[in-house]
Ligand SMILES: Nc1ncnc2c1ncn2[C@@H]1O[C@H](COP(=O)(O)OP(=O)(O)OP(=O)(O)O)[C@@H](O)[C@H]1O
């Protein structure tokens with residue numbers, strides 16, 4: 331047993347990846363026989379179907395495409411042809427704005443709810459009803475009132491990032507260990523000093539866990555929101571490439587969405603670890 | 610009378626709600642008075658309600674009924690005058706050793722500068738033998754080291770009253786001895802009034818002026834107050850040579866072994882307000898408080 335667990339798991343990961351690529355390659359490389367099909371559908375799908383070549387791009391096609399995007403991520407040739415980097419930047423900017431506003435609202439409000447049993451009970455029914463609403467359901471309302479598609483997308487991000495952070499903050503604040511609060515009480519520490527020196531550090535891991543859930547949801551929702559509002563962003567890019575029947579671009583975009591989402595998650599995970607102290 | 614009643618527990622009762630709408634009485638109508646500068650130890654079996662009494666004295670917990678008077682004022686909450694050494698240490702895990710002690714110092718002397726605060730905190734960290742570990746976080750400390758940080762934190766705010774919940778329980782014999790000496794020295798030199806919970810009979814005999822014996826719960830009562838017959842000037846290494854030492858020790862152990870379980874505070878015979886005072890060793894004479902009952906303790910023998 332010389333190989334460490336880390337090494338063995340890495341080898342297995344690479345093997346699984348290679349296996350997946352191979353199966354993908356084999357599956358897309360075959361020429362299917364032309365099947366009898368609805369002529370409407372055949373017309374819609376164009377040459378790929380009628381000629382019997384697989385409509386699915388293979389891994390090599392996708393890799394080349396991604397390489398093209400990486401070489402020139404920020405080109406801008408009109409509203410329907412922008413580089414992947416630009417589209418991504420739009421999405422990240424929207425997510426950051428909506429998310430940061432949500433955090434700025436959720437943490438103070440969560441603090442109040444966590445510290446006041448009265449507010450906690452009073453606001454609970456509202457939170458319980460608002461929380462399960464799909465953020466996209468707000469979209470028509472947002473478009474109608476804000477009258478700006480980009481701001482509406484930001485609003486939807488705000489709404490969906492709000493709840494996990496709010497609920498986790500309230501929970502973290504309400505469940506600060508009693509003995510730490512007792513230390514503050516015996517030292518006659520005032521309300522504000524207690525909030526910042528005892529409650530905030532004690533609840534920080536829970537709050538950051540909430541923020542981590544929020545950013546994950548925000549990144550899930552932005553793609554759908556941009557598909558709806560159109561114009562710019564990675565979600566719009568995916569939808570646009572689907573309309574162009576460029577499955578290669580769709581797959582490239584899917585991969586990039588995954589990588590960015592993972593990056594967000596890892597950053598928040600690292601921050602959480604930074605404020606977590608074992609006892 | 611304030612000298613005799615510096616701290617006065619007056620008929621406190623504590624009940625916790627139990628399942629099925631009933632309630633458990635931890636203790637009922639408990640009376641105890643402590644003089645200024647007196648060192649009182651409370652001994653009783655696990656779960657009898659010692660920490661509950663201490664929390665009420667600290668103001669962290671409210672009695673179901675009754676009151677605690679400190680320096681002629683009823684207490685309604687915690688105060689910087691009453692430092693607490695918590696049984697569970699209660700260190701803040703995100704702060705270093707120095708940070709934990711400095712937090713208390715900064716809370717007491719709010720206008721002090723950072724160097725002043727740290728210098729003061731370091732003095733007490735040094736006192737409990739933790740110099741060199743100032744930058745460590747509680748998670749990196751052993752149980753005994755955590756306990757010593759808790760002691761340093763309480764001593765550092767130089768309170769009038771020290772409330773200690775088994776402060777030395779996690780220490781090895783040598784460290785324990787050293788810290789007992791230090792705490793005793795500081796408390797006597799500053800005239801602090803100390804209320805300490807312990808399970809260690811020898812520790813109680815070495816430190817305390819009076820040892821309060823509590824029966825097993827539920828409905829625990831203070832069965833008696835043992836006046837320490839040993840001279841006030843005593844050294845840890847030779848208290849066991851004192852002629853009264855084994856008398857006191859056996860008396861307390863007898864209580865813990867059998868009487869704490871069987872003790873019955875039956876109606877008229879036992880007056881909870883005037884707990885019997887005993888001075889074992891001499892001739893196991895049992896005194897009861899004089900009439901008038903303004904103090905549940907006979908004056909010290911001259
Ligand atoms: N919040 C609570 N709710 C219900 N019962 C409680 C509560 N706190 C304490 N008790 C009960 O009160 C009794 C006394 O508890 P306490 O902590 O005062 O004991 P103790 O004498 O300090 O014991 P130990 O020596 O083990 O520390 C226990 O039986 C415990 O079960």
Ligand SMILES: [Mg+2]
Nearest residue numbers: 659660696774
């Ligand atoms: Mg206890």
